[in-house]
Amino acid sequence: TVFESPEAAAKALAAEFAELIKSRAAEGKTAVLGLATGSTPLPFYAELIRLHKEEGLSFANVVTFNLDEYSGLPREHKESYWHFMHENLFNHIDIPAENVNLPSGTVAEADVPAHCDEYEKAIVAAGGIDFQILGIGRTGHIGFNEPGSPKDSRTRAIHLDEITRQDAAPAFDGIDNVPTSAITMGCGTILDAKKIVLMSWGEKKAAITKEAVQGPISDQVSASFLQEHPDARFFVDTAAASLL
């Protein structure tokens, strides 16, 4: 779906989330949301906060799982995804702290496989992800599933691509400060979500958006796997859609 602006897309998407959250609350059930970081989802989070503050949307029955986290960053680091999510969403809504899940950036290397396994099990125990949002990296990654990530990959440690690290360099005041690895949900973990929307804004994302939507399905562009998902959509603005 092509929208005239990121804000218009974010509003439409937030309305779908609000519907899901409210219908689950009416049944006394939880809504399990898969969340993403980066600049792309910011207008979406702003709209969720507005719905909470101005329209009384409650997140008391919401459980969240984030896609990924940088390795080596403690929660309080300003670039950790834990910090990002609290600053840009969780601190402004009524979600119970125990309902928030992110991979850990500080788990000892030897404990990473067990940590990833627990993350997968927690998603299953919560009933699976009802609705997953995604951004897209210039390498075509979803989460941090860099080129070469298999379609059936699960939550695991991943080495970050040079392009990904370059894109993150300004936020970290230089590429030398950007972590070299991360923990990410796998492509298989993401594709297990019942419903998925990938958001993409701006001219800089036009080429990779075209590859993801119209290119071959390949592990070189992990977002292309969405083409085979029964309920995955791309929400794009006119600039990101310019090469479609």
Ligand code: GLP
């Ligand atoms: C990071 C995140 C991705 C995100 C991507 C794009 O790599 N792990 O989930 O989609 O950045 O970032 P931005 O939205 O700032 O363009």
